[in-house]
Amino acid sequence: xxxxxxxxLAIRIEDLSKVYTGANRETVLAVDHLTLSVAPGQVFxxxxxxxxxxTTTIKMLCGLITPTSGRICINGYNVQHEHHQAMCQIGxxxxxxxxxxxxxxxxxxxxxxxRLKGRTGRILKSHAERLLRDLELWERRNDAIRTFSRxxxxxxxxxxxxxxxxxxxxxxxxxxxxxxxxAQTVKSWIERLVREERKTVILTTHQLDxxxxxxxxxxxxxxxxxxxxxxxxxxLHLFQQDCYQIRVRGHLAQxxxxxxxxxxxxxxxxxxxxxxxxxxxxxxxxxxALHCWDLPLLSVSKQEPNLEKVFxxxxxxxxxxxxxxxxxxxxxxSRK
Amino acid sequence: xxxxxxxxxxxxxxxxxxxxxxxxxxxxxVVTVSFIFVxxxxxxxxxxxxxxxxxxxxxxxxxWFYARIIIMNTSSDLMTEAQxxxxxxxxxxxxxTSLLLLGRLIALLISTTMIVLIPATFLALLLGIRIPLxxxxxxxxxxxxxxxxxxxxxxxxxxxxFKQVDALADLVQxxxxxxxxxxxxxxxxxxWLADIARILPITQGIIVLRQIMLENxxxxxxxxxxxxxxxxxxxxxxxxxxxxxxKWCERMAKQQGSLGHY
Numbered sequence: 001x002x003x004x005x006x007x008x009l010a011i012r013i014e015d016l017s018k019v020y021t022g023a024n025r026e027t028v029l030a031v032d033h034l035t036l037s038v039a040p041g042q043v044f045x046x047x048x049x050x051x052x053x054x055t056t057t058i059k060m061l062c063g064l065i066t067p068t069s070g071r072i073c074i075n076g077y078n079v080q081h082e083h084h085q086a087m088c089q090i091g092x093x094x095x096x097x098x099x100x101x102x103x104x105x106x107x108x109x110x111x112x113x114x115r116l117k118g119r120t121g122r123i124l125k126s127h128a129e130r131l132l133r134d135l136e137l138w139e140r141r142n143d144a145i146r147t148f149s150r151x152x153x154x155x156x157x158x159x160x161x162x163x164x165x166x167x168x169x170x171x172x173x174x175x176x177x178x179x180x181x182x183a184q185t186v187k188s189w190i191e192r193l194v195r196e197e198r199k200t201v202i203l204t205t206h207q208l209d210x211x212x213x214x215x216x217x218x219x220x221x222x223x224x225x226x227x228x229x230x231x232x233x234x235x236l237h238l239f240q241q242d243c244y245q246i247r248v249r250g251h252l253a254q255x256x257x258x259x260x261x262x263x264x265x266x267x268x269x270x271x272x273x274x275x276x277x278x279x280x281x282x283x284x285x286x287x288x289a290l291h292c293w294d295l296p297l298l299s300v301s302k303q304e305p306n307l308e309k310v311f312x313x314x315x316x317x318x319x320x321x322x323x324x325x326x327x328x329x330x331x332x333x334s335r336k
Numbered sequence: 337x338x339x340x341x342x343x344x345x346x347x348x349x350x351x352x353x354x355x356x357x358x359x360x361x362x363x364x365x366v367v368t369v370s371f372i373f374v375x376x377x378x379x380x381x382x383x384x385x386x387x388x389x390x391x392x393x394x395x396x397x398x399x400w401f402y403a404r405i406i407i408m409n410t411s412s413d414l415m416t417e418a419q420x421x422x423x424x425x426x427x428x429x430x431x432x433t434s435l436l437l438l439g440r441l442i443a444l445l446i447s448t449t450m451i452v453l454i455p456a457t458f459l460a461l462l463l464g465i466r467i468p469l470x471x472x473x474x475x476x477x478x479x480x481x482x483x484x485x486x487x488x489x490x491x492x493x494x495x496x497x498f499k500q501v502d503a504l505a506d507l508v509q510x511x512x513x514x515x516x517x518x519x520x521x522x523x524x525x526x527x528w529l530a531d532i533a534r535i536l537p538i539t540q541g542i543i544v545l546r547q548i549m550l551e552n553x554x555x556x557x558x559x560x561x562x563x564x565x566x567x568x569x570x571x572x573x574x575x576x577x578x579x580x581x582x583k584w585c586e587r588m589a590k591q592q593g594s595l596g597h598y
Contacts, residue, residue, distance in 0.1 A: 019591060092428060099420075099422065101354070113425065115342055117430060
């Protein structure tokens with residue numbers, strides 16, 4: 001039963017921990033008893049601030065870092081004990097690296113990485129041609145990667161990750177350093193991968209607008225721990241009641257200490273404060289404070305929360321996750 | 337087997353493509369091989385360039401040059417790949433890393449042979465050096481290179497953990513030039529130095545190659561006098577030790593999370 005449940009999941013992470021030991025024997029807990037599962041055919045957003053443990057987790061998924069404890073299964077294959085089978089299930093573009101050979105052309109890179117993953121012959125060539133045409137790189141297939149723009153290089157890296165047609169794609173900061181147009185192309189490509197090819201995409205990014213547009217499910221990490229793990233719509237819905245915009249006439253004489261982080265915008269004589277409030281009492285307290293500072297209230301309105309605001313709020317206050325996780329697993333089992 | 341061949345041929349193809357892209361560098365290396373040999377011979381022979389002793393020297397020198405390129409390239413290639421992120425992609429392939437490294441070594445051997453053959457032919461013609469081409473030399477060279485592979489596996493492993501090992505690689509390849517009987521036969525070394533020299537990766541290979549190629553000794557005779565047996569044992573020890581060190585270092589790098597660091 002357990003095995004068949006794992007096979008219906010694209011990724012299953014169980015009680016995963018990673019402790020790094022520094023040069024002077026000091027230890028750093030990078031990932032702390034992480035448990036989560038990813039259903040197939042969706043974009044799963046893996047979010048968190050720098051040093052939250054996202055990249056360590058992604059690299060443990062790729063078999064590049066050995067976990068201190070815990071277990072990772074990719075499409076039912078244990079990364080530690082069935083490494084080769086598990087690696088056949090994934091393609092990855094890792095953060096901050098080029099991932100491809102700059103001295104080789106786009107075509108040569110695709111041929112090399114295709115063969116590295118055991119693909120050969122006509123199937124490999126036709127797949128490479130399709131990828132290059134889709135990514136609008138076909139005309140420049142014979143040019144060396146070093147002559148490409150950053151966006152084009154990233155497209156080739158993504159194409160190389162997809163050359164063996166893996167069911168799961170790990171993209172660690174795929175839009176980092178790209179201009180708006182290139183980021184848009186990568187974004188549409190990810191959407192297409194899921195919509196048309198039913199691939200599972202694990203996406204880590206600091207660009208929360210992109211995550212909001214693409215992800216069906218998000219997990220948020222802080223200091224190695226999972227602090228939120230639920231469908232994006234549910235997460236946004238949780239905060240729907242708590243997102244307000246307050247407009248006052250005049251300027252704030254001092255910062256709003258002891259209150260949740262709010263976005264402040266000043267336009268002429270009007271100051272607009274917006275953000276998430278823990279409850280109605282908190283909203284009331286801030287309105288009282290504004291009144292005490294003699295700032296006439298212009299309006300108070302409810303807002304649709306966006307991922308950026310929710311993310312900041314969750315990082316500060318957290319969200320109970322265990323109940324959600326268990327509920328989701330139970331629904332997956334019953335679907336099976 | 338098919339998968340292994342595919343992995344090896346893939347590495348060879350990539351190596352040759354990159355080598356062609358660095359063709360000016362390759363040309364400079366060819367000139368360097370010739371230049372160092374002529375200069376070293378001139379000093380060792382006291383200003384004479386006598387083709388007789390030069391044949392023995394050239395043979396040793398060519399084996400050392402293989403070692404030099406392989407030692408220097410293996411660790412620096414690994415670090416370049418770590419920097420490029422392609423090392424991590426290699427580790428995510430479904431083929432074993434030892435097999436991929438073997439493929440890379442074979443690719444390196446092919447490219448090095450191309451670099452070595454041109455100056456060897458040029459030097460032989462220029463200085464009138466005659467080295468009889470005997471097929472028996474080929475298995476001896478391959479066994480020697482197998483030992484060298486084991487040594488570079490160990491060095492690659494150390495590079496995975498300690499990263500910048502260029503200085504160590506440089507030290508090793510220079511030590512090999514002077515301590516393995518490349519320019520002067522080991523028999524002319526003091527006993528204590530000869531004992532140290534015989535432990536080094538290419539020393540025994542050079543001794544056996546000189547016997548086979550220049551003294552017309554057969555493989556059977558070389559086996560009977562024990563020198564070929566010692567070469568086989570020597571290379572086998574290097575391969576096994578290299579593999580153990582590489583696997584241990586690889587495990588360490590994965591535990592430290594430093595596989596892709598540089």
